[in-house]
Amino acid sequence: MLAVNGLSKVYTGRGRRVEAIGDLTFTVEGGSFVCVVGPSGCGKTTLLRCCAGLLPPTSGTVALSGAPVTGPPDGLAVVFQEYGRSLFPWLRVADNVDLPLRAAGVARAERRDLVTEALDAVGLGDAHQAYPWQLSGGMQQRVAIARAIAYQPRVLLMDEPFAAVDAQTRADLEDLIRSVWQRLGVTLVFVTHDIDEAVYLSQRVIMLTASPTRVADDLVIDLPAERDQLTTRSDPRFTELRGLVYAQIQKAKLEGRTR
Numbered sequence: 729m730l731a732v733n734g735l736s737k738v739y740t741g742r743g744r745r746v747e748a749i750g751d752l753t754f755t756v757e758g759g760s761f762v763c764v765v766g767p768s769g770c771g772k773t774t775l776l777r778c779c780a781g782l783l784p785p786t787s788g789t790v791a792l793s794g795a796p797v798t799g800p801p802d803g804l805a806v807v808f809q810e811y812g813r814s815l816f817p818w819l820r821v822a823d824n825v826d827l828p829l830r831a832a833g834v835a836r837a838e839r840r841d842l843v844t845e846a847l848d849a850v851g852l853g854d855a856h857q858a859y860p861w862q863l864s865g866g867m868q869q870r871v872a873i874a875r876a877i878a879y880q881p882r883v884l885l886m887d888e889p890f891a892a893v894d895a896q897t898r899a900d901l902e903d904l905i906r907s908v909w910q911r912l913g914v915t916l917v918f919v920t921h922d923i924d925e926a927v928y929l930s931q932r933v934i935m936l937t938a939s940p941t942r943v944a945d946d947l948v949i950d951l952p953a954e955r956d957q958l959t960t961r962s963d964p965r966f967t968e969l970r971g972l973v974y975a976q977i978q979k980a981k982l983e984g985r986t987r
């Protein structure tokens with residue numbers, strides 16, 4: 729379980745003070761899929777960085793299975809939006825996926841199997857020897873996802889991972905990530921600014937207010953577990969849920985402007 733308790737983050741420096749996160753408290757059950765949405769600039773990336781142990785909070789705590797997060801914890805992987813910057817251009821696809829396993833001291837034979845399985849899982853079984861720059865944006869993001877799943881994380885944090893790919897690729901990647909989640913039983917926290925994507929993907933949507941951020945609402949997505957782009961998105965309950973999230977985000981934006 730991931731527990732965020734009384735989290736706040738204030739950026740200071742160069743005479744500026746930005747209160748990015750006001751006071752956030754929520755928990756994410758082990759094995760669940762939670763999306764986090766909120767107005768632009770409300771601190772979603774800041775929150776994920778604190779959860780990943782990449783950024784110290786100003787106050788409050790993040791704990792993973794009861795252990796305080798004070799640096800990047802074992803068993804946690806992050807996929808960022810900028811796949812172009814997260815892959816090493818001089819390493820072949822398989823070596824990019826292999827890198828965290830090598831760093832974790834996994835034996836060579838096991839690494840080879842994990843890399844092959846992960847690349848097969850994202851449909852890149854033929855691309856082991858390619859360099860990232862030889863692949864399309866969507867394929868590069870698949871490599872980043874393969875790298876995260878090869879590591880077999882208990883918790884996977886994703887920061888707007890599909891924002892920079894075209895609509896069709898995005899739909900394919902959404903289905904890919906749901907099948908990865910169902911297969912691995914990983915705890916998934918997925919940040920997106922896309923309300924439809926949040927409702928389509930998750931079991932629960934946490935909505936944030938504008939900065940200084942707190943939780944505006946927390947909505948269970950009671951859609952059937954088997955989802956597909958056509959049936960799920962035309963389900964009246966889907967429309968209802970996206971309406972609820974949309975209204976909450978609009979409210980948060982208005983409140984942010986009048987604050």
Ligand SMILES: Nc1ncnc2c1ncn2[C@@H]1O[C@H](COP(=O)(O)OP(=O)(O)OP(=O)(O)O)[C@@H](O)[C@H]1O
Binds near residue numbers: 746770
């Ligand atoms: N290193 C930093 N130094 C100072 N201010 C920062 C820093 N990083 C982020 N901020 C500010 O903190 C606030 C929250 O930023 P953050 O990127 O976490 O929000 P976000 O919700 O992820 O944004 P977006 O919706 O645009 O992706 C913003 O006002 C941003 O300008």
